Amino acid sequence: DIQMTQSPSSLSASVGDRVTITCRASQGISNSLAWYQQKPGKAPKLLLYAASRLESGVPSRFSGSGSGTDYTLTISSLQPEDFATYYCQQYYTTPLTFGGGTKVEIK
Amino acid sequence: QLQLQESGPGLVKPSETLSLTCTVSGGSISSSNYYWGWIRQPPGKGLEWIGTIYYSGSTYYNPSLKSRVTLSVDTSKNQFSLKVSSVTAADTAVYYCARLGAVAAAALWYWGQGTLVTVSS
Numbered sequence: 001d002i003q004m005t006q007s008p009s010s011l012s013a014s015v016g017d018r019v020t021i022t023c024r025a026s027q028g029i030s031n032s033l034a035w036y037q038q039k040p041g042k043a044p045k046l047l048l049y050a051a052s053r054l055e056s057g058v059p060s061r062f063s064g065s066g067s068g069t070d071y072t073l074t075i076s077s078l079q080p081e082d083f084a085t086y087y088c089q090q091y092y093t094t095p096l097t098f099g100g101g102t103k104v105e106i107k
Numbered sequence: 108q109l110q111l112q113e114s115g116p117g118l119v120k121p122s123e124t125l126s127l128t129c130t131v132s133g134g135s136i137s138s139s140n141y142y143w144g145w146i147r148q149p150p151g152k153g154l155e156w157i158g159t160i161y162y163s164g165s166t167y168y169n170p171s172l173k174s175r176v177t178l179s180v181d182t183s184k185n186q187f188s189l190k191v192s193s194v195t196a197a198d199t200a201v202y203y204c205a206r207l208g209a210v211a212a213a214a215l216w217y218w219g220q221g222t223l224v225t226v227s228s
Contacts, residue, residue, distance in 0.1 A: 001170075036215075043203055043220055043221050044154065044203075046215060089214065091208075091212045091214055094212050095169045095171070096156040096212060101153050
């Protein structure tokens with residue numbers, strides 16, 4: 001199985017801050033990476049796929065980058081509605097695997 | 108707009124079988140080229156992929172659960188289903204159904220709202 005390691009596991013930030021979350025795969029995944037946002041009591045929502053492609057309707061302050069084993073989700077200017085938990089997921093191969101999550105909290 | 112809705116018992120006894128159904132609306136399981144899957148999330152924890160099915164019946168399972176999991180599809184009802192046998196407290200989780208992309212290993216584009224299943228006597 002491909003292990004996905006996310007860091008940090010949590011962070012505190014203020015509205016307007018630039019936030020970066022990292023996801024590292026245990027082997028190369030050729031940009032087969034998705035990012036999700038999950039709010040309490042809700043299902044995850046797809047934000048980006050293919051490492052850097054924004055899902056329709058997702059604000060442009062969200063961006064993704066990376067290659068090989070290392071990937072990054074960046075929120076350029078944190079908004080109140082962005083406080084949530086974020087997960088990465090590799091789909092290079094089955095079993096599909098997720099990172100452990102990053103909880104973004106209000107500072 | 109595609110919608111998915113999980114249904115099934117919220118309480119299952121240990122050693123019994125957990126059964127859930129996902130009803131798809133706003134699109135046909137059999138007329139599309141998409142894969143369909145199940146994911147679970149224990150309370151306060153992360154996400155775990157359970158398995159994926161195609162409308163033809165082809166299945167892909169997480170090896171960690173494969174011996175206890177069965178996925179099936181009913182195209183006449185536009186539904187797909189999950190069974191997990193011999194459940195224990197460790198199977199207590201919110202169970203989500205989802206639509207994947209056009210291959211078995213894909214991102215999860217649409218999700219149901221999730222249903223909490225508690226394993227307890």
